[in-house]
Each structure stands twice: as structure tokens, then as C-alpha cells.
Amino acid sequence: MWKHVLLSLVFSFVFNVGTVEGAIYTDNFDSYSVGSLVGQGIWTGLGGPYGVNVTATTSSSSPNSITFTTNGGRIYAVQHFVAGNFQIDQSIKYTGTILPSTGVKPIVYSLASATSSLSGQDIVLCPDGRLNDRNGLSACSGGFFSTALSLNTWHVVSMNGIFDGVGYTVTVSLDGVEQWVNYATTTNGFGAVAIGTTNAQNVFVDNFVFRTEGDVPTPPPFDESTRIIDFNPQDGATTTSPVTFSLEAYVNENDIGTVSTIQITLENIDQNVLLLGFLSPSQIMLVDENIESGGFFNYSTTTVVLGDGNYRVEACIKRTFFGGLFGGFFESSLVNLFSDVSDCQSHQFVVGTSTFIGNISQNLWGDTNAFLEGLTATSSEALASTCNPLNLNFDIRQCIVFLTVPDANSLAEVIGLAREGILTRWPWGYGTRFIQILTNSPTSTLPVVVVPILTNTGNDTTLTFDFGDMVAGGGALLDSVSDPVYGKNVRDVFEPFIILFISLLVVIIIVNDLMRIGRDRDSKDIQNNKYH
Amino acid sequence: MLTMLIINVFVLFLGSIFIWLPQITTLPIILGFDIDGALVTGVGQFKTLATTFWPWLYVFYGLLVLLGYFSIKQVIKFFLGSRAP
Numbered sequence: 333m334w335k336h337v338l339l340s341l342v343f344s345f346v347f348n349v350g351t352v353e354g355a356i357y358t359d360n361f362d363s364y365s366v367g368s369l370v371g372q373g374i375w376t377g378l379g380g381p382y383g384v385n386v387t388a389t390t391s392s393s394s395p396n397s398i399t400f401t402t403n404g405g406r407i408y409a410v411q412h413f414v415a416g417n418f419q420i421d422q423s424i425k426y427t428g429t430i431l432p433s434t435g436v437k438p439i440v441y442s443l444a445s446a447t448s449s450l451s452g453q454d455i456v457l458c459p460d461g462r463l464n465d466r467n468g469l470s471a472c473s474g475g476f477f478s479t480a481l482s483l484n485t486w487h488v489v490s491m492n493g494i495f496d497g498v499g500y501t502v503t504v505s506l507d508g509v510e511q512w513v514n515y516a517t518t519t520n521g522f523g524a525v526a527i528g529t530t531n532a533q534n535v536f537v538d539n540f541v542f543r544t545e546g547d548v549p550t551p552p553p554f555d556e557s558t559r560i561i562d563f564n565p566q567d568g569a570t571t572t573s574p575v576t577f578s579l580e581a582y583v584n585e586n587d588i589g590t591v592s593t594i595q596i597t598l599e600n601i602d603q604n605v606l607l608l609g610f611l612s613p614s615q616i617m618l619v620d621e622n623i624e625s626g627g628f629f630n631y632s633t634t635t636v637v638l639g640d641g642n643y644r645v646e647a648c649i650k651r652t653f654f655g656g657l658f659g660g661f662f663e664s665s666l667v668n669l670f671s672d673v674s675d676c677q678s679h680q681f682v683v684g685t686s687t688f689i690g691n692i693s694q695n696l697w698g699d700t701n702a703f704l705e706g707l708t709a710t711s712s713e714a715l716a717s718t719c720n721p722l723n724l725n726f727d728i729r730q731c732i733v734f735l736t737v738p739d740a741n742s743l744a745e746v747i748g749l750a751r752e753g754i755l756t757r758w759p760w761g762y763g764t765r766f767i768q769i770l771t772n773s774p775t776s777t778l779p780v781v782v783v784p785i786l787t788n789t790g791n792d793t794t795l796t797f798d799f800g801d802m803v804a805g806g807g808a809l810l811d812s813v814s815d816p817v818y819g820k821n822v823r824d825v826f827e828p829f830i831i832l833f834i835s836l837l838v839v840i841i842i843v844n845d846l847m848r849i850g851r852d853r854d855s856k857d858i859q860n861n862k863y864h
Numbered sequence: 865m866l867t868m869l870i871i872n873v874f875v876l877f878l879g880s881i882f883i884w885l886p887q888i889t890t891l892p893i894i895l896g897f898d899i900d901g902a903l904v905t906g907v908g909q910f911k912t913l914a915t916t917f918w919p920w921l922y923v924f925y926g927l928l929v930l931l932g933y934f935s936i937k938q939v940i941k942f943f944l945g946s947r948a949p
Contacts, residue, residue, distance in 0.1 A: 624915060738867045746868070746875055753879040761888025763935070769891075769903045770928060776908030800912065807916030823918060830919050834926045842933050 558587045559675045561628075563596070563647045567679040573639065575683060577618055578632040579647050585626035594629065595620045598636070599644045601680070618645075640684035648676040778803060 563579035565571055577596055596619040618633045717723045719731035755764045778799035785793045814821045891900035914921040941948045 735865045736867055738871065742868050743871070746871055750875045750878070754875070754882055756887050756889065757882045757885040758888050762891060765888055765891055765900070766903070769900070769907055774908035774911040776905045776912075778909050778912055803913060803916045810916065827918070830922055834922045838926045838929050841930060845933075845937075 556582075556584050558582065558584045558649060560647050560649055560677050563645075563677070563679065565645065565679060565681040568681065569679075570682040570686075573683050574637045575681075576632060577636065577645060578630070579619070581629045581631075581647075581649050583623050583626050583629060583649070587626070593620060593622055593648075593650060594631065595646075595648045595650075596631070596633065597646050597648075599646070601642045601644050623649075638683045640686075642680065642682055642686050644678055644680045646676060646678045650675070 559582055561580040561582055564577065565575060577598070579594070579596060581594055595617065598616045598618050618636070619631050621631070623629070717725045718727040718734060720726060751764075755761065780799070781797040783795045783797070785795060787793075811821050811823065815825070891903065893899065910920070910924070914924065
């Protein structure tokens with residue numbers, strides 16, 4: 333804890349982490365990556381009454397992403413009307429030259445998402461008519477998708493809008509093709525396309541691609557790695573008690589194993605804990621669940637009543653050797669060299685009123701992490717140049733970090749090489765392989781037995797016994813039986829006792845064995861009269 | 865950079881010492897019996913069963929811990945010989 337604070341203090345005095353600046357207008361007319369908006373702060377949008385927070389809401393697993401955090405927030409892709417050619421900019425808040433335009437042209441867009449969060453959400457897509465840099469609409473009045481967007485699927489979005497400088501109408505349909513005819517602007521006008529949420533909901537957006545008429549493009553690649561997609565409260569948020577903690581994660585099918593866990597831990601970081609840390613537990617485990625199936629996971633803890641102050645919540649998804657045995661001792665104490673599954677993220681937030689020391693701790697932690705993440709995004713060549721006193725990039729602080737802090741990717745690569753080059757050598761390679769088999773996810777299923785039934789009538793038949801189905805059915809049946817008061821099934825009730833019993837049994841066996849160390853030799857020495 | 869260099873040199877040193885040893889990716893086949901395949905199938909089926917008969921899973925984990933403990937003991941005995949406690 334103190335080591336962390338001291339490290340943070342050092343970094344805070346040394347580094348200044350500013351907001352990301354840069355042009356967001358490009359000439360790419362087809363692809364609209366919302367990642368280009370990251371770091372641009374709060375945008376009020378074009379004509380929209382609400383803003384979209386694109387300051388620090390990226391997901392670490394999808395850096396080209398932002399999260400809608402505001403009720404009614406929208407992302408805008410400005411579309412200019414230039415001599416009959418429709419061009420989609422990677423731009424929002426565009427205030428460039430107003431171009432003359434004539435005519436009425438149809439537009440068809442394709443919309444896709446590489447994330448799950450769009451599923452089940454109502455998304456509004458709205459053309460925004462403008463005239464002479466003035467809103468033609470008091471608010472962007474798009475249509476609402478009544479059908480949820482499907483994961484990793486391209487949806488053809490059709491719009492029909494007529495803007496005559498006085499009135500404006502628009503209809504939007506999902507997967508519609510010819511339900512609209514024209515999208516029009518008048519002279520000296522331009523249109524904009526926006527996507528937004530309709531309610532106060534947290535929508536994770538990875539990539540949008542707008543296109544003009546043409547073939548449906550290939551859907552964006554879906555990140556199939558086991559990872560944490562998002563969790564709440566968001567980093568830097570200020571909330572009130574009681575607080576609800578939620579997490580969305582994705583687990584690849586190949587990583588399914590009964591020893592994979594998702595955990596959320598909470599820690600108070602204000603002065604009360606700093607001063608009285610030895611009297612109170614430093615961390616509270618909010619969620620600690622084994623993963624037994626692949627796909628998307630959404631956890632929402634029960635609402636937790638918290639006093640005012642600064643808090644840090646950490647979400648982790650990882651694979652361990654021994655599941656929940658020994659209260660997770662092995663999860664935190666040992667590095668599992670046989671697993672690549674590990675993703676931990678921290679958020680800091682304030683409940684009610686923050687405290688002075690809590691703010692310092694929170695800010696320094698954030699600065700340090702932002703700095704280290706910044707270094708990760710910087711090339712090795714650029715970092716190396718910070719150590720050259722003759723170079724304009726000379727920076728002794730970055731140089732020290734560059735020299736001493738190992739890069740996470742390089743470290744993982746070296747661990748992989750060590751695993752491959754050392755641990756797999758004869759003869760201990762057999763042990764490594766044996767442990768791999770024991771700890772890896774199961775790849776085999778229970779056998780299916782087919783019994784032929786021969787009859788004299790010629791109507792031969794077969795009976796098939798699928799033990800996998802039987803076990804799955806039995807398990808579902810057992811889990812469905814729950815007590816009438818608390819709604820807990822057999823496993824919920826007895827699992828903690830069995831874990832405790834087996835853990836104690838193992839500890840007793842090991843302690844008993846340790847207590848016998850030297851006893852056998854002493855008895856032999858006594859027999860040999862060695863002590864006389 | 866320097867830390868990575870040290871780690872790399874250490875891994876390189878260990879790797880070069882043992883590079884002459886054959887690499888093991890699967891358990892051997894003895895008298896026509898594929899130990900690797902049998903273990904993969906057996907453990908996989910056991911874990912599939914354990915998803916329903918979940919107490920066996922913790923028994924399995926407990927055995928793994930004991931296996932690790934006794935393996936460490938044997939390694940210590942191997943290196944220390946008669947000086948092992």
C-alpha cells in the first residue's frame with residue numbers, strides 16, 4: 333500500500349499528463365472509427381441537447397472505443413453534400429466551409445458493432461439538417477430502432493429525411509432496404525448523422541462504419557480474447573451511496589475451465605484507512621465466481637452502502653490452479669505459468685464527498701497508470717531517445733522508467749519462451765505436460781454408447797446413451813432444487829463447507845508431514861547410539 | 865530495458881544449459897499405450913463429470929496441492945541428498 337503511494341507521489345511530482353489533442357478530421361470517407369474521438373472531452377454534438385463523454389472511457393481491451401455515459405448522448409459523423417457525392421468524415425463538431433449543394437440524393441448506411449453491448453439497446457440514428465451553420469432542428473430527431481442490433485452483424489440502416497429549411501421529417505428502419513427515398517438539404521446546407529442512446533445507459537461502442545451505397549463490407553473483427561469489457565463505477569466518477577457495482581466480461585470458449593474466476597475487490601483509499609489501516613480490512617471481495625461457460629458475462633452486485641470518501645475497485649478475470657481453495661491464497665501468491673488468461677483493471681471513484689488524502693492517492697494512482705499506459709503506447713525507439721542527452725526528447729524521468737520497468741508484452745513473451753524452452757525439456761517436461769493436462773480446460777466429452785437391438789422381424793433399431801446429456805440434465809435438475817426461504821440450491825449451501833473441509837484436510841496432511849521432518853532420522857540416530 | 869535484459873539473459877542462460885535435452889510435448893507411449901491421450905481423455909471426462917458432481921472438483925484440487933507439496937519435497941531431497949531435513 334505505502335509502496336504504491338510513494339511510487340505515485342514520485343510520479344505525480346515528475347509527470348504531467350495532459351489531455352490528448354489532435355485533429356479528428358480526416359479524408360477517410362468510408363470508415364468511422366469512434367476511437368479517433370477518444371480524449372476529446374465532453375462533446376455537445378451538433379444540435380443534440382446532451383453530450384458524449386469521450387474523455388477517458390476506453391476499454392483497455394479495445395483502445396479504439398468509447399463509452400456512452402450520458403443520457404441521450406450521441407456520436408456524430410458529419411456528412412457533407414458536395415455536388416452529388418456523399419462523403420462521410422471522421423469528424424464531429426465540424427465547422428468548416430459550408431458547401432453549396434443542390435439536388436436530392438439517397439443514402440444507405442451500414443452499421444455494425446464488434447461488441448455485445450449494442451445488443452438489447454435502443455439506438456437512435458438521426459440525420460441532422462442544417463442551414464447556414466444553424467440548426468434546422470431544435471434537436472436531432474431520428475428514428476428509433478425497435479429491434480436490437482445483433483452482435484457482429486451488419487445492419488443496413490435506411491433513412492428518409494426531407495429538410496426544407498422549415499420542416500423536417502425522418503424515418504429510420506433497421507435492415508430496411510427501400511423504405512426511404514431521399515435525404516435532402518437545401519442550398520448552403522449540410523447534413524450530419526448521429527448515433528446515440530435514448531436512455532441513461534452505458535453503451536460500449538467499438539467501431540462504426542458508415543458507407544454510401546455499395547456492397548455490404550466485411551464486419552469488423554470481433555475480439556474473441558477473454559477480457560473485461562467494462563465495469564462500474566467508472567474511473568473518476570462521483571456517486572452517492574448506496575453504490576451498485578457491475579461488470580461485463582467476455583470469456584472465450586477455449587478458456588473455459590472450472591478454475592477460471594471473475595473477481596471484484598473494493599478498497600477504501602481515503603485517510604481513514606491510511607491512518608487506521610491496521611484496524612480494518614484493506615480489501616473487500618465483492619464478487620468471486622468461477623466461470624463454467626463461455627460467452628458474455630454480466631455481473632451486478634447487490635447495492636453496497638458506503639460512507640463518504642475515495643474508493644478503488646479492481647476487477648480481475650483470471651485462471652488459477654486451485655480455484656477457491658485456501659481463500660484464494662494461490663490466486664494472489666503464485667503466477668500460473670501455464671495460463672495466458674489474466675486481465676485486471678482498476679477504477680477509482682468518490683462516494684459523496686472526497687477527502688484530501690483520498691484525492692491525492694486517487695490522482696496519483698491515475699497519473700501513474702496513465703503515464704505507464706502512455707509509455708506502452710510509445711515505441712521503443714522513441715523511448716530510447718529519451719535517454720540521449722543530445723536528443724530533443726531527452727527526459728531523464730522517462731529514461732529511468734524505460735530502463736527499469738519491464739514492458740508487459742516483452743515480459744509475457746519471455747515467460748512464454750522460458751515455458752517452451754526450459755520447462756518442456758526432458759525429463760521434467762513430462763511433469764510440465766502432466767500439470768498442463770491436469771490444469772487445462774477439458775477437451776474431451778463423455779462417451780456416447782450406441783446399443784444395436786436386433787430383432788427377428790427385421791426392424792432392427794439402436795439405443796443411444798449420451799452420458800454428457802445425462803450429466804448435464806442431472807446437474808440442471810440438482811441446481812433447480814432450492815430452499816424456499818433463501819432460494820439457494822444444494823451447491824450454494826454446501827459448497828463453502830466442502831471447500832473449508834478439504835482445505836483443512838490438506839493443511840492438516842501437510843502440517844503433519846512437516847512435523848515429522850527429522851523425526852525418522854533422529855530415531856535412526858538414537859538406534860545407532862549416535863548421541864552417546 | 866535493463867530489467868528485461870537481465871531477465872532475458874537469465875532465461876537465455878537457463879535455456880542454453882538445457883538446450884541439448886529433447887523437448888517433451890506429450891507423455892510417452894509405453895507398450896502401445898498412449899498415456900498422454902488417455903490422461904487427456906480421462907481428465908477431460910472427469911472434469912465434465914465434476915461440473916455436476918462438483919465436490920469431486922475440490923477433492924481434485926486438494927490432491928493437486930498435495931501432489932505439488934510432495935513433488936517439492938522430492939526435488940529438495942534430490943538436490944540436498946542426505947542433508948535434506
